Amino acid sequence: xxxxxxxxxxxxxxxxxEALVHHFSGCKTRVPGGCGHCKRMWQLLEIHSRMCNERDSxxxxxxxxxxxxxxxxxxxxxxxxxxxxxxxxxxxxxxYLFSSR
Numbered sequence: 001x002x003x004x005x006x007x008x009x010x011x012x013x014x015x016x017x018e019a020l021v022h023h024f025s026g027c028k029t030r031v032p033g034g035c036g037h038c039k040r041m042w043q044l045l046e047i048h049s050r051m052c053n054e055r056d057s058x059x060x061x062x063x064x065x066x067x068x069x070x071x072x073x074x075x076x077x078x079x080x081x082x083x084x085x086x087x088x089x090x091x092x093x094x095x096y097l098f099s100s101r
Contacts, residue, residue, distance in 0.1 A: 017044075020037060020040065020041055020044075021041070023037050023038070023041075024037065024038055024041040045060070045061070045062050045063070045066060046066050046070075048060050048063060048066075049062070049063045049064075049065075049066030049067050049070070050066070050070065052067070055067065
């Protein structure tokens with residue numbers, strides 16, 4: 001949203017994004033699967049947060065939230081991989097015990 005003496009951009013992409021932000025801020029559809037426009041906005045916010053290098057100073061709404069969510073997911077994924085590796089190693093070691101060599 002424009003503030004004070006800011007001039008609106010005339011590029012079509014900017015107009016579209018401005019309309020999307022305006023819709024997102026007022027949309028009342030709050031159901032799983034919900035609104036296609038809002039889904040697109042969530043995607044844009046997540047893409048921004050993945051590319052943003054300003055961890056604490058970014059002014060884009062929810063940037064920090066998405067960064068934290070992504071970091072938590074990475075930790076979960078890492079834990080799953082470690083568990084899988086441990087299971088494979090255990091299975092491999094167990095198979096040597098029962099092999100007929």
